[in-house]
Amino acid sequence: MSYDDKNIFARILRGEIPCKKVFEDAHTLAFEDINPQAPVHVLVIPKGKYVSMTDFAEKASDAEIAALNRAVLKVVEAKGLMSSGYRVLTNAGANAHQEVPHLHLHVFGGRALGSMLVKR
Numbered sequence: 001m002s003y004d005d006k007n008i009f010a011r012i013l014r015g016e017i018p019c020k021k022v023f024e025d026a027h028t029l030a031f032e033d034i035n036p037q038a039p040v041h042v043l044v045i046p047k048g049k050y051v052s053m054t055d056f057a058e059k060a061s062d063a064e065i066a067a068l069n070r071a072v073l074k075v076v077e078a079k080g081l082m083s084s085g086y087r088v089l090t091n092a093g094a095n096a097h098q099e100v101p102h103l104h105l106h107v108f109g110g111r112a113l114g115s116m117l118v119k120r
């Protein structure tokens with residue numbers, strides 16, 4: 001899948017749509033999810049144009065990959081999740097119901113998060 005410059009996170013990165021910023025550095029932006037699924041629900045995205053984790057893992061530089069992981073740590077620190085715990089999740093493609101075609105890591109916390117997947 002090629003990158004669509006009109007996706008909502010590309011528009012946030014260009015400053016066309018506001019976000020509640022939690023952390024930013026040269027390679028990453030972290031901001032509050034507009035429809036939080038937990039008391040803490042932050043999205044961590046690379047500034048580069050990557051559709052999904054697949055695309056990112058294939059094409060991103062080592063610096064970008066390191067920065068995305070370190071940004072998760074910054075969010076965990078900023079939101080006070082270090083001792084209580086948290087969950088990091090990314091959806092890729094149709095089976096995972098990825099809605100926005102720009103890689104994003106969800107960081108959830110602030111309550112007991114239950115089992116990892118809905119059991120069927």
Ligand code: 5GP
Pocket residue numbers: 008017019020031032033034035036090091097098099100101
């Ligand atoms: P996905 O299903 O692609 O993994 O998750 C997309 C996430 O983006 C959802 O949790 C949704 O609430 C969030 N989202 C969609 N549009 C916006 C927006 O305009 N601003 C913010 N902050 N989050 C958004």
